[in-house]
Amino acid sequence: MSDRLEVLKTYKTYVGGKFPRSESNRIYRIENPGGKHIANACRCTRKDVRDAVVVARSAFDGWSGRSAYNRGQILYRIAEMLEGRKDQFVNELELLGAKKKNAQKEIEISIDRLIYYAGWTDKISQVFGTVNPVASSHFNFSMPEPTGVVGIIGPDESPLLSIVSLVAPVIACGNSCIILASTENPLSAVSFGEVLHASDVPAGVVNILTGNRDEMVNHLTTHMDVNAIFNAINDSETKKQLDENASISVKRVKHYSQSDWSEEKHENPYLILDFMETKTTWHPVGA
Amino acid sequence: MSETKEKTSADATNGSPKPTSPNADLKLDFASFWEYSSAPESSDFVEINEKYNHFINGEFVEPEKGRYMKSINPASEEILTEFAEGTSEDVDKAVQAARKAYNKTWSKLSGRERGKYLYRIARMIQERSRELAITETMDGGKPIRESRDVDVPLAAAHFFYYAGWADKLEYAFPGRKPEPLGVCGQIIPWNFPLLMLAWKIAPALATGNTVVLKPAETTPITALKFAEICSDAGLPDGVVNIVTGAGQTGSAIVNHQGVDKIAFTGSTEVGKIIQKSLAGTYKKYTLELGGKGxxxxxxxxxxxxxxxxxxxxxxxxxxxxxxxxxxxxxxxxxxxxxxxxxxxxxxxxxxxxxxxxxxxxxxxxxxxxxxxxxxxxxxxxxxxxxxxxxxxxxxxxxxxxxxxxxxxxxxxxxxxxxxxxxxxxxxxxxxxxxxxxxxxxxxxxxxxxxxxxxxxxxxxxxxxxxxxxxxxxNTYNKFDPTSPFGGYKESGIGREGGLHGLYPYVKLN
Incomplete structure (x- = not known):
């Protein structure tokens, strides 16, 4: 150890391709299991949630309009950037009390998972789209399209891997999203924002908020301009509340609480389809 | 260039109108020159019972509370029939029958045999098409040309289409093994009564589920005629149950503990209420709601x-x-x-x-x-x-x-x-x-x-x-059983029709 005084990081949020603090200027303490202060995290508010939704909505058109090839390249780029910052994430997880070996494993799976989903972007409509042999003289085909703005509610476990597992399928097909990071473990999510920022992900496609999740979750899930909810919290009261909130504007809800985020089953195209709509186009056939 | 342009515009505005055909202003005036003789479809041989009961476990049974509602012909305001008003007791009976049928018979049948039942039903709809079309028109008010050429043929086509899926489901979901959900509660609207029934029942049965269906309270008759078809086709008891009634009957289906899946077509307003009442349950649901196309x-x-x-x-x-x-x-x-x-x-x-x-x-x-x-x-x-x-x-x-x-x-x-x-x-x-x-x-x-x-x-x-x-x-309002249908945003969740219409009725392992 040198005598040099370490530079600590100010953890902020990631919204619209920028790193703003909460508009409220509120923070809360993040400590390691031994009670040592590690950092201050932003305690976001209803207004932060609403600002993030506006930003996500305006990013949706551009992102869903990108070619599937381009989205795949960008997802692959996120993996590349994460690979280069492995040590940073391992250190961060260790600071919060994780074992080095587990931390390393979490990063590696996260990187590989991003690559898995990068490969789906230009295959999902080939595998799940159809040409439909209608009986009348029409040409008719069905293609999956992104649902829109997705609210993601992150769990407390595997703070990096869980966020990657939730975000990758959602953005692979062209949705934009707002993530409510774990209240206890928000730091990896914020750092992941820095990776996204360096990966050509357009501003506003992924927005990450920290704070007291219970304060924000109702504002996010009752927002009329959110189309779908991807929830990883396993609490029956919360789930019921989310379902009820969703019914206000017929949001799609996917509950996906998991005990082990490292399992391979989290890599599958059906998680992408959960955030897609099928559009069917008809055209007459004639001379 | 400017000269030519001036000349043209001078021509066009030179007092006299542009030369056109002498008949340019004429158009077909059907109202005064054309009289259509009336050409009514005869309803003579169509039998509509004076009273209809629920169809539960393969039998027509009286409602527990003994209450009946009336269905009228909206074109004449005459009463066509009386039908049972379903209560939670009736719904419970129907769900139990559906559960029993699911456990004892339907889930044990091979896909091929299930498909053969659906083919039978499709054929019988075709055979009774004239009667069904006339009934649909009398009960709901839609032009006979539409019920004859659209509603009924498409309903039969839906059963034909999904019949063929019953033994081919493993090809529909790449990398996954589909399994039925169990008992499906289905609530349909009054605008295409028999066709919506087909949209709901055909994929549910093809994938191995059993059904409790409620038709709309203004148009229940073709669903009850469909119940007769199920009997005639020898469909095992309890696989299809029809409970009639209004909103409260529907709500009893939605909230019944023994139902694994809800499929609803109707207004966005009611769809939201249903989505809310399913909150916190593990019931799957599909909603086909309103639109403003x-x-x-x-x-x-x-x-x-x-x-x-x-x-x-x-x-x-x-x-x-x-x-x-x-x-x-x-x-x-x-x-x-x-x-x-x-x-x-x-x-x-x-x-x-x-x-x-x-x-x-x-x-x-x-x-x-x-x-x-x-x-x-x-x-x-x-x-x-x-x-x-x-x-x-x-x-x-x-x-x-x-x-x-x-x-x-x-x-x-x-x-x-x-x-x-x-x-x-x-x-x-x-x-x-x-x-x-x-x-x-x-x-x-x-x-x-x-x-x-x-x-x-x-x-x-x-x-x-x-x-x-x-x-x-360059077309509008075209429908086909192979073509998925369903909404974005507040128009609903999930798709009906086509391969995509199988998803709402299976769990994927």
Whole structure:
């Protein structure tokens, strides 16, 4: 150890391709299991949630309009950037009390998972789209399209891997999203924002908020301009509340609480389809 | 160059009008020169019982509480029949029968045998098609031409289509093994009674589920005739159960603990209530809800074909269609000409006896709906819109509404934003494709839309940007069992029809 005084990081949020603090200027303490202060995290508010939704909505058109090839390249780029910052994430997880070996494993799976989903972007409509042999003289085909703005509610476990597992399928097909990071473990999510920022992900496609999740979750899930909810919290009261909130504007809800985020089953195209709509186009056939 | 231009414009404005054909101002005047003789379909051999009971566990059984409701013919306001009012006791009985059938027979059958039952049902619908079409028209008020040529043949086609899936399900879900859910509770609307029944029951049975279905309280008869078909086809008892009644019966199905899946078609308002009451349960659900379909016409559209398409988009089935093209968006350059042609065409529409084979627009389905439409006509006028209705005669009895268009409307008008579910069209204009897309998407709905243009690239560009589950280009209101149907946004969750229509009825392992 040198005598040099370490530079600590100010953890902020990631919204619209920028790193703003909460508009409220509120923070809360993040400590390691031994009670040592590690950092201050932003305690976001209803207004932060609403600002993030506006930003996500305006990013949706551009992102869903990108070619599937381009989205795949960008997802692959996120993996590349994460690979280069492995040590940073391992250190961060260790600071919060994780074992080095587990931390390393979490990063590696996260990187590989991003690559898995990068490969789906230009295959999902080939595998799940159809040409439909209608009986009348029409040409008719069905293609999956992104649902829109997705609210993601992150769990407390595997703070990096869980966020990657939730975000990758959602953005692979062209949705934009707002993530409510774990209240206890928000730091990896914020750092992941820095990776996204360096990966050509357009501003506003992924927005990450920290704070007291219970304060924000109702504002996010009752927002009329959110189309779908991807929830990883396993609490029956919360789930019921989310379902009820969703019914206000017929949001799609996917509950996906998991005990082990490292399992391979989290890599599958059906998680992408959960955030897609099928559009069917008809055209007459004639001379 | 400037000289030629001046010359042309001088010609055009030189006092005298441009030379046109001497017949240019003439148009077909059906009302005064053409008289259609009436051509009613005979309903003589169609038997409608005086009273219908629930169909539970393969038998027609009386309702526990002994209460009955009446179904009327909306074209004559005469009572057609009485049918059982389902209570939670009846629903419970039906769910238990469905559960027993699922455990004991239906889930043990091979896919191939299940498929063969569905083929039988499809054939029997075809065999009884005339009776079913006439019944549908009498009970619901839709023109016989539509029930005969659309509703009933499509219902049969749905059973044929899904029959073939029953033993091929492993090919439908790459990398996954599908399994049935169990008992499905299904609630259907009054606009396409038998067809919606087919949309619900065919995929549910093909995937190995059993069913409790509730038809709408204004149109229960064809569902009960379908129950007879299930018996005739030898379908094992309890696989299909039909419980009749109104909203409370539906609510008993939605909230029953023994139901694994809810499929609902109806209004967005009720859909939201259902979604809310399913909160915190593990029941799967699909919702097919309302719409306010934009029908976008570009200047390069084939105009006469477009006029037919607009008519079909809004006046098909009296406009009682969730995917109706009820918001017409016309590019400015052709709006005047198109609206005139539309008005001329509207004058030729025959509104009247639904059983008459010449009838284009039949009766409004119920008194309640009739009053709702009239309320919206009033709202439109009060909002300052300009109303135009065809001048056709209406029958003295029954609930009939003239085809109606509103011009001079704005995006914030209630008649533009809210689903009217009747033969009422609002007309707005736009200049650029971007403006058309913006207006088309400025709604909480996203079920269906139409686009009319001769330019293929425009269809793909605009079609991609408009957020709706169905995009009819240079056509409208076409349906097919192989073609998935369902909404974006507040128009619903999930798809019915086609391969995609299997998803709501399976769990994937």
């Amino acid at each position: 934009p029908n976008i016409v570009f200047e390069d559209a084939p105009i006469d074909q477009t006029v037919e398409g607009i008519i079909n988009a809004i006046f098909f089935n009296q406009g009682h269609v969730c995917c109706a093209g009820s918001r017409l968006l016309i590019q400015e350059g052709i709006s005047e000409r198109l609206i005139q042609k539309l008005k001329d065409r509207m004058e030729t529409l025959i509104v009247g006896d639904p059983l008459d084979k010449n009838t284009d627009i039949g009766a409004i389905n119920s008194k309640a709906q009739f009053e709702k439409i009239n309320e919206y006509l009033e709202i439109g006028v009060n909002e300052g819109a300009e109303i135009y209705q065809s001048k056709c005669d209406l029958p003295e009895n029954g609930y009939f509404c003239r085809p109606t268009i509103f011009t001079g409307v704005g995006q914030s008008n209630r008649i533009v934003r809210e689903e009217i579910f009747g033969p009422v069209l609002t007309i707005q204009t736009f200049r650029t494709p971007d403006e058309a897309i913006e207006k088309a998407n400025n709604t909480p709905y996203g079920l269906a839309s139409g686009i009319w243009t001769d330019k293929g690239s425009k269809i793909f560009k605009v079609g991609q940007k408009v957020r709706s589950g169905v995009m009819w280009s």
